[in-house]
Amino acid sequence: MSLVSAQKLSKRFGEMIAVDNVSLDVARGEVVGFLGPNGAGKSTTMKMISGFLEPDRGAAEICGVDVWSHPEEAKSRLGYLPEGAPAYGDMPVADFLRFCGRMRGLKGAGLRNRLAEMADRVRLTEVWSRPIETLSKGYRRRVGIAQALIHDPDVLILDEPTDGLDPNQKHEMRTLIRTIAPEKSIIVSTHILEEVEAICSRAVIIARGQVVADSTPQDLLERAANGRAIRVTIGSPEEKAVVEKVKPCSDGADLEVMERRNGSTRLLLRYGDTPADATELAKRLRDAELPVEEVGLWRPRLEDVFRDVTTPYH
Template sequence: MAALIEIERLTKRFGAFTAVDDVSFTVGRGEVVGFLGPNGAGKSTTMKMLAGFVTPTAGTARICGKDVVDHPVAAKRSLGYLPEGAPTYPEMTVSAFLAFCARIRGYRGIELGERVEDAVQLTQLEGVRLQPIETLSKGFKRRVGLAQSLLHDPPVLVLDEPTDGLDPNQKHEVRQLIRRMAPEKAILISTHILEEVEAVCTRAIVIAHGRVLADATPKALEQPGKTLDQVFRELTTAPREAA
């Protein structure tokens, strides 16, 4: 199984504070990896470094073999990224925003229209495609962000809280979409929802205080007499050890 995401000893410091501390893992094609941790654990910072939006203090990250610092454009061609908050241009309609994103990706003419149409269908945005994004609910805004990450059918998806703000039906639809895409992609999902990990992930990485505490299948993380939720709480509430 080829590793499409490679993270080696990735570290990020903000002054005296270490947000991500010597993190290493890989994600291969066909894997959906849940990146689990409490708020402030370092999940989003790790994803931002992988996506090329934050420069690492130390360590390396590669997407499809391309270093995100040394070859950022090549790495981003293979990446679909849904950031925290999914920033958009609120005055644009859904269709106009997705067309804008497609043009940035280099698409023109018929192919541009096809890419936008596919993304709208995948994320079930047909009913709101002509609405300004600022008029949408939080859940629909999140789906617009997901749609832009899928426009170019990338082999790697990095999704930060993809179901945040969605209602139960929308969450189910997004999880089904992730399962359908999984065989052909490497997918990294940041979440704090254990139900999501059990529903779609083939592997779970638990992080707290910027450090990886566990990396195993959801089933393997379970312990006799304890639920996955109990194991997660024990791992992530333990005091941070001195370096």
């Protein structure tokens, strides 16, 4: 059963369509990476699922409970980290988390246990009694995560949880998300693609308010490679001449100029389903007396996928 279910969410702000017909189901144990260029509608979608923003059309359910007809019940199952991890700066960490716990109905020993667990698990002990406004960005994010986890919710929606963290802190945050993932449904928005490969079981890419890709990170990578591809670097800046000379050697592959740098031209040859042989290609290119610098199989990065699926929309 999916713990999060968003059906055809749409939202416009004045003339601008921020989110257009976005549907999303997330099952227990899934970590969905929500990707998209800035302003693509990631935060708006998350705000609608969390019940903060009312959609113009569509519906959202948390654990089968409609967010708009039964807001309190739905929200009690949800932990939410808004963009920028807002918190009451004048409150010490402990007081703030206690407040959030109480607002979520925790009290007495139950609340004390959860607070102790948060201090330990999110590693806040060091700053436990310091006012939040005196904390570093990394600690503030962690306070935000602790606030979202305090009631041990089934569903976790985190809007850019690693934004502004240093590499060590990012690593810690990812480890934390991975450890809690099996019992929950998690949606994480980010624009750091390595993060998606590191922690997400699924990547949903959104551009101009619409879902343009929804698959596992591996599947997206394979799709982007479109079968096999070979990268060729030729030591000549004459782009046109290079393409003309490489073409006859390439067995009908799709040619694409990747970049020109330092007097060299780098081409990408996409073979689709036909098997590609880099050694054979290298030999032919040398026979054609091209100044070959490098020939190798090309493995796309998620970044290329991201650019591929989002650029038609710009």
